[in-house]
Amino acid sequence: MTDRLIKILQAGEAENEPGVNVLVVGNDADVAELSLDGVDRVELNFPKFSDGRAYSQAYLLRRRRKFTGDIRATGDVLIDQLVQMQRTGFSSAVLKEGKDVADAQRQFERFSDFYQADVVEQKPHFART
């Protein structure tokens, strides 16, 4: 079982929070060059769930830039991508309208572990066992 660390919000739950400094980053932005000073949350968008650019952006923000604030997935966010979002560094996700959080929990319970290193596991499976 993989612990669920990512915060899952229903569509509509994610209202503007006063005092939270949000940086909305486009899919074509090079996150190596972003100024992250004072940023509480980076929002990365999935225009379509099959557009995977934000996974690399999140990974680089977490692992390369060592960003410790919230990284939020918005847009076409579905149940079956939540585990990989967590693994690449997302800490919150706003589900697309009509998706049931109850279906999400099972996905985290299914795999005990994965082969690769990611942002949760710093080393690949072969280097941990």
Added chain:
Amino acid sequence: MYQYNEFDKAFVRARAAQFRDQLERWQAGRLTDEELRPLRLQNGWYIQRYAPMARISVPYGELSSAQMRVLGRIAREYDVPDAALLEDAQEKQLALGPVPIPGTDRQVVTRLEYGYGHFTTRTNVQFNWIPITRAADVMELLAEVNMHGIQTSGNAIRNITTEALAGIAVDEIADPRPFAEIIRQWGALHPEFAFLPRKFKIALNGAEEDRAALGWYDISLQMVKNEAGELGFKVLVGGGMGRTPVIGTVVREFVEWKHVLGYLEACIRVYNQYGRRDNVWKARIKILVKAEGQKYIDKVEEEFRQIVEIDGAPHAITQAEYDRVASQFVAPQIKRTPRDPAGARVHEIIRADAEADPLYDRWLQRNVLPHRNPELRAVVLSFKRLGQNPGDCTADQFDAAADLADRFSAGEARVTHEQNLLLPWVHQDDLPELWAAARKLGLARPNIGLITDMIACPGGDFCSLANARSLPIAEAITERFQDLDEEHDIGEIDLNFSGCINSCGHHHAGHIGILGVDKDGKEWYQITLGGSNGSDLSGPATPGKIVGPSFAKEEVPGVIEALIDAYRQLRAPAGDGKLEPFIATLRRVGHDPFKAAANAARFVERETA
């Protein structure tokens, strides 16, 4: 062969359970068709012309006899359409019309079969008729023998391939299979690379000769040793077929083996970020590499540097991990018990029978390959024979091939790029027995590397992407070249056939390529000449050139015959007592006489596609 440990086993079981969960949510309406699509594709499930198609992963082609028996069981019990579906499909395919066999008054009429698996050029196994309602059961059955369909489709890292002689080739620098397995594990459910701009194919080659079609892959890894004698990889990126055939570019002459995963990560991360997503025909990495050139390479090098220096090279392969995986690819102990007098007499009879038969000699020439262990041979079972489509294997044939693998090859077989099965561990003394047994099964046709050993995709009889059928034309060509004397006289040739520009049949790399195209809803075919997969026979990888306007389906077998006739008239001695092969003649005399021969085989002058 690699043996799954408990973690690997739990992983594929979890994957099967996950797929069942996804299918159930889809059936309950909680996942739309569109949402399910990439999920089922990344488990190998397509929706095809009449039924789903399941593509089962066979990493670098290796199959155990136990796995083959399960594939046989799936063919027998699951690859079964209901009668109404089959009847409807048969009727629609018949309406497309027959294909004449040159030199005869016979023609090929489509008859759809079921109950078999199909070997693909990327060493997977496909089934054409399994109902989607039984998909989850099939994946669970496969998981029991450590098989799966993970990333056999979708815009992710696909099945990792090597040549079929990996670990046994006489010209091998190093065995690529341990690295292929390590890369397979690294690529499986990679969280960052599950939604790339387009599909992503990686091939490895460990031999001097390129038998893995390296030039044609998104990333190719050629094992090399540097001046210090250390093992590593030369890396090519950006090869690919499709509408725009491109040969890969060397981006690195040497990557240390322990950093190969980090280098792959850099290559793919840059692609994930900058590859085109606006146009599916421009989305492969070849387009990015072509457009950006050195800029792409510089970006990859900088990314790789940061992976090593800032991330701390998290995926650096440890010696312990390499040793763990490599230890599972050591050659099996081939135990030989001396024959008792009765057994020795039987063996002598079988051997004498075989040696008296000219077919056996031809089989030794074509289907039996040298082995790094001088006592052993690699033997190719031919799945190119009249009455069955190229690369198709029935349930009974899976079982029989499993028996042959157990009896003659330490329980192992390999799916080859050319859609046959290779037995890698055959003792030379067993060749007569194996030949006799394979012959009974119809798997001893001595045609490996010859014209009827053609590569062909399933084409328009099954695939919804196909513009035209490949199978009836492949059958007409096969029937035309049934005379073994003639076929051996024609000699080595790569005839590759794709039903559409997706190029599953690698037509770009064929000495003769056939490509199905669509015009006004009718089946037309482009013929190309002079393509190469990069083998010693074929020369450096290159796409073939189009002969001219497309041919009607009725004309294609006759055009192939005309090209072969032209070759036989034009060929010259090769200097070694043999005649030069087709590709050498083509290169020497140029394409014009072949074009003229092909065009002369058109039935009538008319507007063409």
